[in-house]
Amino acid sequence: MHELAIAESIIDAVLERTGDRSVTVVRLQVGRLSGVVPDALTFCFELATAGTAIEGAELEIAEPTGRAHCRDCDVDFVVDDLILLCDCGSADVEVVAGRELSVTSVEVA
Ligand SMILES: [Zn+2]
Secondary structure, three states: OOOHHHHHHHHHHOOOOHOOOOEEEEEEEEOOOOOOOHHHHHHEEEEEEEEOOOOOOOEEOOOOEEEEEOOOOOEEEEOOOOOOOOOOOOEEEEEEEEOOEOOOOEEEE
């Protein structure tokens, strides 16, 4: 499962910085175009933190909306799925937000 690998790399990155301190909250940014399902990620996170200093920590996930910029008509528009087409019909668009996948903050006890 894709989300399990992501959860494990998040946990490794957090543990690397927090060491043995007990972690109470982990905040993430998971963009709507990142391809990651927040519910599945939360499930995997809970599984994979068992026995670590992060066990029992709350996972807070922010989901930034996808945004793209059309090079043909020079407007920004909201993208809710992976179909990157401007209203003008152009596919010459650049994703400017929504692919985030990062830890934004961590709280330790
Ligand atoms: Zn356009």
